[in-house]
Structures are given as C-alpha cells and as structure tokens.
Amino acid sequence: MTMHMRFAAGIVVFGMLLLALPHSAPLFAALFPALDRPLYQQQSFAALVLAHLGLVAAATVLAMVVGIGAGIFVTRRQGQEFRRLIETLSAMGQTFPPVAVLALAVPVIGFGFWPAFIALALYGVLPIVENTVSGLEGVDPAAKEAAEGIGMTPLQRLGQIELPLAAPIILAGVRTSVTINIGTAAIASTVGAVSLGSPIIIGLNGNNTAYIVQGALLVSGLAIVVDMGFNLLAGQLGRWKVR
Amino acid sequence: MIEFRNICKTFGETTVVRDLNLTIDRGEFCVLIGSSGSGKSTILKMINRLVEHTTGEIRFADAEIRTIAPEVLRRRIGYAIQSVGLFPHWTVEANIATVPRLLGWAPDRIEARIAELLHLLNLDAERFRKSYPHQLSGGQQQRVGVARALAADPDVLLMDEPFGALDPITRDSLQAEMTRIHAETGKTIVFVTHDIDEALRLASRVVILDNGQVVQAASPRDLLNAPANDFVRAFLGKDDYGLKLLSVETVAERMRPAIEAVGEGAVLPEDNLRLALSRMVALKCDRIAVSTMQGARVGTLFLSDVVR
Numbered sequence: 001m002t003m004h005m006r007f008a009a010g011i012v013v014f015g016m017l018l019l020a021l022p023h024s025a026p027l028f029a030a031l032f033p034a035l036d037r038p039l040y041q042q043q044s045f046a047a048l049v050l051a052h053l054g055l056v057a058a059a060t061v062l063a064m065v066v067g068i069g070a071g072i073f074v075t076r077r078q079g080q081e082f083r084r085l086i087e088t089l090s091a092m093g094q095t096f097p098p099v100a101v102l103a104l105a106v107p108v109i110g111f112g113f114w115p116a117f118i119a120l121a122l123y124g125v126l127p128i129v130e131n132t133v134s135g136l137e138g139v140d141p142a143a144k145e146a147a148e149g150i151g152m153t154p155l156q157r158l159g160q161i162e163l164p165l166a167a168p169i170i171l172a173g174v175r176t177s178v179t180i181n182i183g184t185a186a187i188a189s190t191v192g193a194v195s196l197g198s199p200i201i202i203g204l205n206g207n208n209t210a211y212i213v214q215g216a217l218l219v220s221g222l223a224i225v226v227d228m229g230f231n232l233l234a235g236q237l238g239r240w241k242v243r
Numbered sequence: 244m245i246e247f248r249n250i251c252k253t254f255g256e257t258t259v260v261r262d263l264n265l266t267i268d269r270g271e272f273c274v275l276i277g278s279s280g281s282g283k284s285t286i287l288k289m290i291n292r293l294v295e296h297t298t299g300e301i302r303f304a305d306a307e308i309r310t311i312a313p314e315v316l317r318r319r320i321g322y323a324i325q326s327v328g329l330f331p332h333w334t335v336e337a338n339i340a341t342v343p344r345l346l347g348w349a350p351d352r353i354e355a356r357i358a359e360l361l362h363l364l365n366l367d368a369e370r371f372r373k374s375y376p377h378q379l380s381g382g383q384q385q386r387v388g389v390a391r392a393l394a395a396d397p398d399v400l401l402m403d404e405p406f407g408a409l410d411p412i413t414r415d416s417l418q419a420e421m422t423r424i425h426a427e428t429g430k431t432i433v434f435v436t437h438d439i440d441e442a443l444r445l446a447s448r449v450v451i452l453d454n455g456q457v458v459q460a461a462s463p464r465d466l467l468n469a470p471a472n473d474f475v476r477a478f479l480g481k482d483d484y485g486l487k488l489l490s491v492e493t494v495a496e497r498m499r500p501a502i503e504a505v506g507e508g509a510v511l512p513e514d515n516l517r518l519a520l521s522r523m524v525a526l527k528c529d530r531i532a533v534s535t536m537q538g539a540r541v542g543t544l545f546l547s548d549v550v551r
Contacts, residue, residue, distance in 0.1 A: 140328070140331065141326075142324065142326035142327060142328035143328045143329070143330055143331065144328075145293075145324060145326070145328055146322070146324060146327070146328030146329070146330075146388075146391075147328075147330070148293065148317075149291060149293055149317060149322035149324070149328075149401075150317060150318070150321075150322050150341060150342050150345075150391065150392070151313075151314045151315070151316075151317030151318035151342060151345060152314070152341075152345065153314050156345070160330075161330055164332050165330075165331065165332055240331070240332045240333075240375050241375075241377070
C-alpha cells in the first residue's frame with residue numbers, strides 16, 4: 001500500500017511541476033535576470049513530456065519483443081547454439097555508450113524520430129536479453145521437471161511456469177533499459193527528435209541556463225516517477241514470496 | 244498395466260538398461276531398488292517418456308507408449324519426485340489443480356477434487372489451501388506433491404525417491420500414508436528407492452536391479468525367504484537380516500489363543516513381528532497380549548513362536 005501511495009504522490013508532484021512550469025516565467029526572470037526569454041516556449045512542456053515518453057515507450061516495446069524473444073529462443077533446445085553469440089553481442093553492446101549508438105544511427109537513417117527510436121531500441125535490448133536468459137536459467141529445475149513430468153506442453157511450461165518465475169528478473173532488465181533510455185532520449189534531441197532534451201540542447205547552444213534547468217527538472221522528475229512505477233510493479237510480481 | 248518388452252536404453256556409448264522384461268500388474272505396488280547407476284530411475288522415466296527407450300517396446304494399458312503423445316500419456320500417469328518441484332508462485336490448491344486444469348475439468352469438479360485430496364493426504368484444508376509452497380515444511384510439500392500427482396485420478400503413479408530428502412520421522416509417517424493410500428485407492432504404483440527397508444515396507448513386489456538388469460523380482464516375503472543370489476543377500480543386509488524377516492510377517496500369523504500375559508503395550512494382530520519382538524524386549528517378557536484397536540483381547544504371542 002505504501003508503494004502505491006508513494007507512486008501516486010510522485011505522479012501528483014510531477015503533475016504539479018508540469019502545471020506550474022508554464023507560469024514560472026517571473027521566477028526564472030528573477031533567477032536569471034540577464035536572459036531575454038527565461039521560459040522555454042517553442043513547444044508546451046506537456047507535449048515534450050508526451051513526446052519523450054512516446055519515444056521511450058515505443059523503443060522499449062520493440063526492445064522487449066526482441067530481447068525477451070531472443071532470451072527465450074537461446075534457452076530452448078533449438079536455440080542453444082546461438083546462446084554464446086547472443087551473450088557476446090550483448091556484452092559487446094554494453095561497452096558502447098548510448099551516445100555513440102545515437103551518433104552511429106544518424107549517418108545510416110538521417111535526422112528526426114527514427115534514428116533516436118532505432119538507437120534507443122537497440123541499446124535497450126541488451127539488458128533485457130541478459131536478464132531474460134538469466135531469469136529463465138534461474139528457474140528451479142525441479143519445477144521444470146515436474147511441469148514436464150505431469151504433462152504440460154513446452155508452451156504451457158514456458159507461459160505458466162518459466163516466464164512467471166523469471167518475470168521479476170526480466171522486469172529488472174526492462175527497468176534498467178527504460179532508465180537508460182529516459183536519459184538517452186534527452187540526448188536524442190541532438191539528432192533532431194523532439195523530447196525533453198530539446199530545451200536542454202537549445203539552452204546549451206544559446207547559453208540559456210533557464211532552459212537547461214527546466215528541461216533537466218522534467219527529465220529527472222520523469223525518471224523518478226517511472227522508476228517508482230517499476231518498483232510498484234516489481235512488488236506486485238513478487239507478491240507470492242512475501243505472503 | 245505396464246509391460247517392458249526387451250527394453251534397452253543407451254546414452255551414447257553407455258548402456259544403462261539392457262534387455263529388460265518386466266510386467267507390472269494393475270494395483271501392484273512395485274518398488275524398483277538398486278544402487279546408483281542401476282538404471283532404476285531411467286526405467287521409471289521411460290514409463291512417462293521423460294526418457295525414451297532405445298530399443299524394445301513399452302506397453303501401457305495395451306498401447307505402445309510411443310503411439311501416445313507425451314503430454315497425453317503423462318496426464319494419465321501421476322509423477323512425484325524427490326525434489327517435489329511444486330510451482331512456487333502458485334498456491335497449494337493451484338498446484339494440486341494443475342493436471343485437472345490441463346485436462347479441462349469443470350471448476351466445481353476441480354474444487355471438489357482438491358478438497359478430497361487434501362483430506363486423503365491429511366492436510367488441513369483451512370490452513371493449507373491458500374498457502375504458498377515456501378510456507379510449508381518439507382514433509383507437507385511432499386504431501387502436496389503426492390496430491391498433485393494423484394489429482395486427475397491417474398491409472399498409474401510414478402514416484403522417484405519421493406521421501407529420500409525427508410527426516411526419518413516425516414518419512415515414516417509418509418510411508419504409512421502411502422500404504423494407506425494404496426490400499427484405499429488401489430492405484431498401480433511404481434516407486435524408486437535405494438532404501439531396502441522402505442522397499443520391504445511398501446512393496447507388494449520388489450524389483451532388485453543391478454547394472455540395468457533385473458536380479459530378482461519377488462514379494463518382500465519371498466525375497467527374504469529365498470534370495471536369488473549373493474548380490475540380493477548382500478542387499479538385504481547381514482546384521483539385521485533376521486529382523487527384516489520378522490518385519491514382513493504379522494502377529495496374527497504366529498499368535499496363540501488368549502491366555503494370561505503382559506497386557507501393557509499390547510500389540511495389534513496386524514502389527515509385524517519385528518515390532519512385537521521390540522515390545523517384548525522392552526517389557527522384558529516372553530509373551531505379550533494381542534488386542535484389537537478397540538481393546539478386545541484376541542490372542543497371545545510367545546517369544547518362542549516369534550523365533551520359530
């Protein structure tokens with residue numbers, strides 16, 4: 001219950017920040033008297049939050065489909081040979097900073113939403129694959145043997161036993177992926193995607209510290225609220241453990 | 244019920260089971276026993292196709308098991324293992340309901356069956372129905388494991404060293420439950436163990452295996468009275484061989500009409516002679532009263548008749 005309440009409080013605080021920010025011109029004018037335009041007004045902050053969330057959500061959905069799918073595949077008998085390959089790719093990918101992925105995507109795809117989307121999805125796949133594999137590997141062999149021995153089909157074993165038991169670990173992977181991508185999506189403004197990074201990038205280019213503060217406030221607030229949401233979800237998934 | 248015809252099983256170069264011929268009749272409590280590597284678990288797992296036989300034929304209810312889809316076959320055969328393997332994210336009742344649910348039983352039928360099985364396994368429904376496996380003791384978990392194996396009323400129950408990991412007291416009570424459940428349900432049970440006392444206690448027939456072959460298959464009594472060779476004799480043990488002999492015979496077979504005797508700690512007619520002897524030694528007497536559960540005197544057991 002407290003986790004519900006904390007999440008709700010987080011949403012309320014973030015909502016209030018979002019509502020108050022458009023009316024905060026006098027405050028920022030007072031804080032940064034040297035600036036002509038102390039409040040970012042190219043797009044509304046709400047639209048930026050939606051665009052940011054949309055970018056991260058779309059990339060995460062693709063990353064989950066690919067990542068969980070690949071994780072399932074290499075832990076089946078048919079996919080065992082690809083296990084090493086996937087693990088190597090994933091380990092190599094992790095050593096790449098997300099910004100580099102973003103930079104590499106531009107010459108291939110051009111500017112705008114799509115290079116950002118592809119870069120985020122690609123980078124987001126890695127923690128999800130890793131955690132899906134270790135989650136499925138970690139399922140008690142006795143439960144798997146019993147499931148097979150009492151007559152579950154491979155699909156029933158996967159859907160009813162293995163995935164639910166691996167779910168908390170897979171979710172942790174998704175959480176890492178989303179956390180990284182909320183940050184990376186801000187940098188994605190450098191390649192022309194609209195996100196909460198837009199005020200930050202424009203502020204950096206134009207020496208407008210107020211813009212940077214406004215963008216940073218919302219990005220960090222969003223990251224915190226989303227993380228609280230994952231915390232809540234993780235608690236729900238593991239409910240049977242604490243009863 | 245189950246028939247092995249000329250079964251061989253090889254894993255790569257090694258032969259685990261060689262030319263096995265064995266028929267397990269309906270209603271039998273068949274215990275497979277042997278040292279590790281004797282092939283006993285492999286034989287058990289071939290019945291529900293967790294392990295596929297290399298050559299030969301295994302017939303189950305008059306059909307070669309390869310003609311039945313593995314899932315269909317397994318839903319007709321209960322399966323309980325030493326590590327239990329309850330699904331940790333499901334409650335006790337959901338665990339028990341697994342196979343009926345897979346078979347698409349109506350919810351009220353499943354409900355009734357859960358209640359029936361909790362009762363059969365001496366599990367308090369109020370207390371355990373909604374519990375999760377990690378909240379139960381090892382013995383309680385294995386009771387749930389056996390209930391889950393019996394849930395869809397299978398023709399056959401396979402048990403792979405189910406009580407091997409339990410403490411002696413819990414094991415003892417579960418062995419007593421199995422004897423009772425076998426008597427009440429008349430199920431065909433195939434049971435693997437490496438504990439000869441467990442085998443002698445539970446089995447209607449003991450199959451002694453060595454190196455993937457049957458050395459002797461006989462009732463506990465026949466096994467003890469006529470061991471086929473030195474291997475079997477060694478398996479039955481030297482020091483307490485006499486006590487094992489006593490453990491397969493009942494008081495009723497050796498008692499005489501009731502006369503004056505020590506009544507305290509009286510034995511039941513269906514108790515085994517090993518227990519009766521133990522009582523006599525403890526009471527330091529050479530005769531002991533035999534009474535029914537209700538307390539009626541039915542006979543007297545003499546020490547001289549025990550060792551006859």
